[in-house]
Amino acid sequence: MLQTQDAYNDWAKTYDTVINKTRDLEAVALKNILGDATYQSILELGCGTGKNTAYLAGKCEQLIAADFSEEMMVVAQEKINSVKVTFKQADITQPWRFGKADLITCSLILEHIENLDHIFAQATKTLNPGGQFYICELHPYKQLEGSRAKFEKDGELHQLAYFVHHISDFTTAAQQYGFICDDLQEWFDDDDRSNTPRLISFLFGKV
């Protein structure tokens, strides 16, 4: 199996163009949840090809967009022309050195991260008082049904390494690091709640 970083470097060229309901529904969730809120500074973790970067830049004075895949960020940088945005190559499993922020976003990145405690510990250090932490991920039910981040290259299907985080794993880690859950939603294909939810989203507030 490819290492996650190598896999995203390979996936970068086709990530935006292949059919991907998870990618597209997450953009809907982000916009719906953040609504018309504005922030001084935002830290976007796992910015990828910049699907949400321009939208987030429109909500703040300063945005750091971070990812460990150089190739994903090359695609993002081609799309973004804003002095507000700084791209940083970084692995979020390491200590974070991004400076302070009022909002942190994680869109479809935590399924690749084993240790949620590390993420919440770093997030609480990074957020200013009253700051918010938005997370939206493939729903654990969907993962248990076999959904995975995957892409095709040269006719071969590559599945990425993943970790299942249950809903209580998120809420327990959040509580342990001083967050309260302001919003929890499940997102369904075509809004059809008779099916397994595709995504789960949280908006945590730093107490």
Ligand SMILES: C[S@@+](CC[C@H](N)C(=O)[O-])C[C@H]1O[C@@H](n2cnc3c(N)ncnc32)[C@H](O)[C@@H]1O
């Ligand atoms: C499924 S993509 C999501 C990209 C974007 N947020 C979106 O919603 O389209 C996951 C991204 O997380 C990045 N990523 C995965 N593990 C990471 C890590 N440990 N540190 C930094 N970035 C990571 C990958 O390189 C990839 O760009």
